[in-house]
Amino acid sequence: MDNASARNMWGDYLDKHIEDAFAEAPKTVHFCDNEKDANECVKLIKNGIKMATSHSLLGLQSRKEPLPKIGDFTVVTDWDGKAQCIIRTTAVQLKPFFSIEEEYAQLEGEGDKSLAYWKKVHWEYYTRELAPLGKVPHNSMIVVCETFEKVFDNNSYNG
Secondary structure: OOOHHHHHHHHHHHHHOHHHOOOOOOEEEOOOOOHHHHHHHHHHHHOOOOOEEEEEHHHHHHOOOOOOOOOOEEEEEOOOOOEEEEEEEEEEEEEEHHHOOHHHHHHHOOOOOOHHHHHHHHHHHHHHHHHHHOOOOOOOOEEEEEEEEEEEEHHHOOO
């Protein structure tokens, strides 16, 4: 882990959760591709509102990132890279964009939590993400639907 605040937060988490001492070191990420949305998403996670995120399979493949798996830990930072919380993946499903349901959009917790809002903002994000690859989103593209639980945040952390 290159990020010092993430490394410190992970250490503080392990001090309280020795049972996870042999877990694979978490990846460190900020959500979204801009400061406003990244900082808003981490606030939603810390407040227990955002419990899911959606990756495009094409985006993960192009960045050579592995699929998330149940039990994975992730340190989520703000846009500036300061660790804010730790999440643990609880479920992963691969679904075509067109098959995303209202209940899943509510788990994402963004905007008005509606499916219409989810589709609009994710279509816009996937358009930006895929453009450098010469690709565009389509209704049958595969979305990696990851649900998670917040297991630790910087309210219980002094780093």
